[in-house]
Amino acid sequence: MAEFRHDPVHRRWVLVTVDRSLAPRDFVIPPRGHDEGICPFCEGQESKTPPEIYALRTGAPDRPGWKIRVFPNKYPVLDSSSNDLQRKALGQYDWVSGFGSHEIVVDHPRHLMPLHEMGRDHLASLIETYRQRMASLTEEPRYRYFMLFKNHRAQAGASVNHSHTQIISMPVIPRIAAMALSTAREHFHHKERCLFCDLVNLERSDGRRVVAENEHFVCFVPYASRFAFEMAIFPKVHHHDFATMHDDLLGPCAAILEEAVKRLAELFGDPPFNIIFHTAPNPNQASRRANYWGTLKFDWHWHIEIVPRLEKTAGFEWGTGLFINHTPPEDAAAYLRRDPPKNG
Amino acid sequence: MAEFRHDPVHRRWVLVTVDRSLAPRDFVIPPRGHDEGICPFCEGQESKTPPEIYALRTGAPDRPGWKIRVFPNKYPVLDSSSNDLQRKALGQYDWVSGFGSHEIVVDHPRHLMPLHEMGRDHLASLIETYRQRMASLTEEPRYRYFMLFKNHRAQAGASVNHSHTQIISMPVIPRIAAMALSTAREHFHHKERCLFCDLVNLERSDGRRVVAENEHFVCFVPYASRFAFEMAIFPKVHHHDFATMHDDLLGPCAAILEEAVKRLAELFGDPPFNIIFHTAPNPNQASRRANYWGTLKFDWHWHIEIVPRLEKTAGFEWGTGLFINHTPPEDAAAYLRRDPPKNG
Numbered sequence: 001m002a003e004f005r006h007d008p009v010h011r012r013w014v015l016v017t018v019d020r021s022l023a024p025r026d027f028v029i030p031p032r033g034h035d036e037g038i039c040p041f042c043e044g045q046e047s048k049t050p051p052e053i054y055a056l057r058t059g060a061p062d063r064p065g066w067k068i069r070v071f072p073n074k075y076p077v078l079d080s081s082s083n084d085l086q087r088k089a090l091g092q093y094d095w096v097s098g099f100g101s102h103e104i105v106v107d108h109p110r111h112l113m114p115l116h117e118m119g120r121d122h123l124a125s126l127i128e129t130y131r132q133r134m135a136s137l138t139e140e141p142r143y144r145y146f147m148l149f150k151n152h153r154a155q156a157g158a159s160v161n162h163s164h165t166q167i168i169s170m171p172v173i174p175r176i177a178a179m180a181l182s183t184a185r186e187h188f189h190h191k192e193r194c195l196f197c198d199l200v201n202l203e204r205s206d207g208r209r210v211v212a213e214n215e216h217f218v219c220f221v222p223y224a225s226r227f228a229f230e231m232a233i234f235p236k237v238h239h240h241d242f243a244t245m246h247d248d249l250l251g252p253c254a255a256i257l258e259e260a261v262k263r264l265a266e267l268f269g270d271p272p273f274n275i276i277f278h279t280a281p282n283p284n285q286a287s288r289r290a291n292y293w294g295t296l297k298f299d300w301h302w303h304i305e306i307v308p309r310l311e312k313t314a315g316f317e318w319g320t321g322l323f324i325n326h327t328p329p330e331d332a333a334a335y336l337r338r339d340p341p342k343n344g
Numbered sequence: 345m346a347e348f349r350h351d352p353v354h355r356r357w358v359l360v361t362v363d364r365s366l367a368p369r370d371f372v373i374p375p376r377g378h379d380e381g382i383c384p385f386c387e388g389q390e391s392k393t394p395p396e397i398y399a400l401r402t403g404a405p406d407r408p409g410w411k412i413r414v415f416p417n418k419y420p421v422l423d424s425s426s427n428d429l430q431r432k433a434l435g436q437y438d439w440v441s442g443f444g445s446h447e448i449v450v451d452h453p454r455h456l457m458p459l460h461e462m463g464r465d466h467l468a469s470l471i472e473t474y475r476q477r478m479a480s481l482t483e484e485p486r487y488r489y490f491m492l493f494k495n496h497r498a499q500a501g502a503s504v505n506h507s508h509t510q511i512i513s514m515p516v517i518p519r520i521a522a523m524a525l526s527t528a529r530e531h532f533h534h535k536e537r538c539l540f541c542d543l544v545n546l547e548r549s550d551g552r553r554v555v556a557e558n559e560h561f562v563c564f565v566p567y568a569s570r571f572a573f574e575m576a577i578f579p580k581v582h583h584h585d586f587a588t589m590h591d592d593l594l595g596p597c598a599a600i601l602e603e604a605v606k607r608l609a610e611l612f613g614d615p616p617f618n619i620i621f622h623t624a625p626n627p628n629q630a631s632r633r634a635n636y637w638g639t640l641k642f643d644w645h646w647h648i649e650i651v652p653r654l655e656k657t658a659g660f661e662w663g664t665g666l667f668i669n670h671t672p673p674e675d676a677a678a679y680l681r682r683d684p685p686k687n688g
Contacts, residue, residue, distance in 0.1 A: 002422060002442030004516055012519035015421065015442065077359065077660075077668060078346060092546055093567050098346030098359065149659035157658020166660070172348055174664035175356035202436055223437050274659030307662060314501020315493035315618030316421075316510070318651060320518035324421060 002324075007224035009180045009195065014224040015324045022228060022326040024267040024335055027310040032153065032161075032270060035112065041162035043109035050074055053103065054133060056125055067122065068129045069106045076102035078170060085142045085171050096172055099142065105129060105165040107150075113163055114270065115152070116261040123254035126165075131250075133167055134243035134279065141286035143169040145177060146279060148242075153272035156309040165275075173281055181281070185299045196301030200234050209329050211336040212259045216252035219260050221333040226323035228311065229267070229332045231260050233304040240300040242279035260306055263336045272309040278302060346668075351568035353524045353539065358568040359668045366572060366670040368611040368679055371654040376497065376505075376614060379456065385506035387453035394418055397447065398477060400469055411466065412473045413450045420446035422514060429486045429515050440516055443486065449473060449509040451494075457507055458614065459496070460605040467598035470509075475594075477511055478587035478623065485630035487513040489521060490623060492586075497616035500653040509619075517625055525625070529643045540645030544578050553673050555680040556603045560596035563604050565677040570667035572655065573611070573676045575604050577648040584644040586623035604650055607680045616653040622646060 001019040006012070040048035046062045050071045057066035072079075078100030085099040107126055108118055118126070130148055137146055150165045151158040173181070187195035203209055203220045211219045211231055219233045233256055235249060245253070264271055280300040287293060317323050334341045345363040350356070384392035390406045394415045401410035416423075422444030429443040451470055452462055462470070474492055481490055494509045495502040517525070531539035547553055547564045555563045555575055563577045577600055579593060589597070608615055624644040631637060661667050678685045 001427060004440035004442065004514075006438035006440075008436060008438075010519075013440070013516045017421075017442075077361075083345060091550075092352060092542065094350035094352075096348035096350075096357070098348065098361075147660060147664050149663050151658045151660075154656075157656050157660075168660060170348075170666075172357045172666075174666035175354075176663065176665035179665075198436065206435075274662055276659055276663035278663070305663065307659075312498075312501050313657065314495045315620055315651075316491060316495075316501075316512065318618055319493050319520065319620035319622070319649065320491050321520035321523075322514075322516075322518035 005224040007222070008199070009183055010176065011179065011183055012224075013322055014226055015322060016224075016328050017324065017326050018328055020326065021328055021331045021341070023331075023340075024229075027228070027268065027271075029268055029271050029310070030155070035161050039111050039160065039162045041104075041106045041160055041164055042111050049104075054129065054136075056129065064109075066109060068108070068126055070103055070129065070133060073102040073104050073166070077168060078102055080140075080142075087171075099171050101137065101140075101143070101167075101169040103133060103167045105133065105167065107163040107165060111162050114261075114265065115163060116258060116265045120251070120254050120258050123258050124250045127253050127257070128250055130165065130167075130277070131243055131245055137167065137169050138243055138282050138284050140169065141282075141284055142171055143282050144171050144285050144287070145169070145173050145281045147174075148277040148279070150275040152274070153270070153309075155272035156274050158272075177278070177281070180278075181299060184301075185295070188295070188299050194238050194298065194301050196234060196303065197238050200236060200301075204236075209333045211263065211333050212256060214252050214255055216249050217256040219256050221329040221336065223329060225325055225329050225332070227307050227309070228325055228327035229264065229308045229336065230325075230329075231306040231336070233257065233260060233306070234301065235303075238301055240280040240297045240302060241283060242277055242302040245302075257304065260336075263338070264306070264308060266338070267335055268308065268310070274305075274307045274309065276305040276307065278305060349568040351566070352543070353527055354520065355523065355527055356568075357666055358570055359666060360568075360672050361668065361670050362672050364670070365672055365675045365685070367675075367684075368573075370670075371572070371612065371615075373612055373615050373654070374499070379505050383455050383504065383506045385448075385450045385504055385508055386455050393448075398473065398480075400473065408453075410453060412452070412470055414447055414473065414477060417446040417448050417510070421512060422446055424484075424486075431515075443515050445481065445484075445487070445511075445513040447477060447511045449477065449511065451507040451509060455506050458605075458609065459507060460602060460609045464595070464598050464602050467602050468594045471597050471601070472594055474509065474511075474621070475587055475589055481511070481513050482587055482626050482628050484513065485626075485628055486515055487626050488515050488629050488631070489513070489517050489625050491518075492621040492623075494619040496618070497614070497653075499616035500618050502616075521622070521625070524622070525643060528645075529639070532639070532643050538582050538642065538645050540578060540647065541582050544580060544645075548580075553677045555607065555677050556600060558596050558599055560593050561600040563600050565673040565680065567673060569669055569673050569676070571651050571653070572669055572671035573608065573652045573680065574669075574673075575650040575680070577601065577604060577650070578645065579647075582645055584624040584641045584646060585627060586621055586646040589646075601648065604680075607682070608650070608652060610682070611679055612652065612654070618649075618651045618653065620649040620651065622649060
C-alpha cells in the first residue's frame, strides 16, 4: 500500500509507501573512507585558501587561531569580479550572465569534527556567522537570491570532507524558491495569513510529525517529505528573513539544529545529509518589479531543511519530479523522537 | 565564466559553466562490478518473476524462447489490485491512494546486453512493445499519467543489472509533466502553435546542438540541459501520444535511439544513464475536468529524454532546483557528433 501526498508549498505530489515502512536499520550507510592528504580547510593550512573575508578568531587574518573562517571559493560557481550582470534574449531563449558570489564557511578548525559534536555554543557562533555573511551579501542590490547550504559526506555531494558550508548569491530566483514564493504569495493574498505559519500551527497541534520543539523553534518531518527522515526547522513567530533574525533566537536556533543532527546521528551513525537554509529573496534588490518584492515580509517565512541522503534517485524521480519516500513521515518522526512506531 | 540559461518548457534556470567546459575524459565512470548470483530477468529464470503479461516469443508463456518479456513488478510502487482509487482532503493536506500499475519490460534475453549492441531490429521490436503496453494501459480511465523509463547501472538507480524498462501508471499528474503541460498549453492558447514544434524548428535551423537526424526524428542537446551530455529525441511531425505512434515511425525511432546510445558508449564506455519517455497524459482518462484534457493533442508533443548520470547532485541542486551543467550543450553536441569543439 502506498499513498500520494500533496506538498502544499511546492504543489507537488510525493508517493509514500505505507505498508513497507523502512526503519533506520534498513538503510545501509557505507563507512567513511580514509581521508588522505592535507586538508586546505584545516587550521594551519590558511595559505592554501583565498584570503579570508570574515573569521571568529584571535590574532591576524589568514593565520591559525580561528573558530570559524569564511573565504571566497577558490573555484566559484558564480563570481562578480570577472562577470557583469547582463540579461538578454537569444531568439526564443533567455540568458543571464553568471554574476554572483560563492563563499565557503569552514565550520570548525578540526578536521572531521561532526556538526552534532561541535557543542551548542559553537553552533550558535556558526549560525551568527551565517547571519553576518547573509546580511552583508544583501547589500549588493544585484543579488536577488541567496542559497546557504551544507553537503555532508561524498554521497551528499561534498568534495571536501572537512565540515563546511557554502553561500551562493545569484541574480535569478531558482525554480524551487520561485514556486514556493508564488504559492505563499497567493495564499497571503487570499487569506492575509502566512502559508508557513498555517503549516507550523497545523503540525504543532497535530503533533504526529513533530520531532523537537523549544521556546522559539519547532522541528518536524513534513507531511509530503520527498526524502526519508527529512526534517524542517521553522521559527515559531513569523519572520521572513534569516539575515535579520533577532539575537535572542541564536541560542534556540543552535539548540534545535543540534537536536536534529544528534537524532540523525543516533539513528544512522554518520549519514550523508544536506542542510539548506530557505530565506526570502534579497529585500534590498534593485528590481523594476518593485511592487512584486514589497510584500516579501508577509509572504515568506524562513526555515531550514535537513535532508538525509539515504537512497538513490533514479529515472522515475528525474522524469516525473515525483519522489518515492519509503518511510512514512509519522514513522520517521517517531524514530527521531526516540519513540519507535509500534510496527517498527 | 558561467551563464544562466532558461528552460522555456519547464520555466527553470540552469547554470552552464562556459570557461571550464568538461570534456568526456573529465568524467570518471567507475567500472562495473562483478554480477553475482542468478538474475531473475535472464532467459530460463521465468519462474522467478510474476506471470508474463505480454511477450515477443515462440512457445508457451513463462518459458524460454522470448525476445522481449513483460510482467508486473514483483515489488510494485503502485498497484490496482489491493488499492481503490480514492481522493480526499486531510485537513489542509491532500491525499490520493497509491492506485496504479508497475510493469517491467525485460529488453533482451541475454544478461548485460547493452542497448547499443542489441541491433536496430531488436530495438524496433522493443519500441513496438513499449507502444503496445502504453496503448493497453490507456484503456484504464482511472490512470491519468504514464511514465516509461529505464535506469541503466546502479549509479542511475538500477537495482537489477539486466537491461530492463519500467512503466508506471498513476492517478495524478506529477510536477514536471504538470509544469511542462501548463507552459505548452499556454503557448498554444496564445499562438496556436506547439511549443515543442517551435523548439524543434529552432534547434534544426540553428544546428549547433543537433546530434543526429533522420527522416522522422531529430536528436539534440537541449539549450538549458540540466545534465552534461543530456539528449532529447523528438518526432519531427507534431504528435502528442507515443501510444498511437504510426508504424512507419518504429524503424526511424529505433535508428535514432540506437544512434544516441552508440554515441554515448563511444564517448564514455558504459556510462550510467536514464531514458525517459514523455508522452501526453492518458487521453481516455475519466475526469470531471473534461475540457482541460480536450486539447491535449495540440498542446503536447511526445519525446524521449536521455540523461547520462556523470555527476553527483548536491545540496545546492536539491535546495534550489537550479542545476549546474559543466559541459555547455554546444560542446556536448559537438562531441556527440564526433566533431569535438576546437577548445576541447
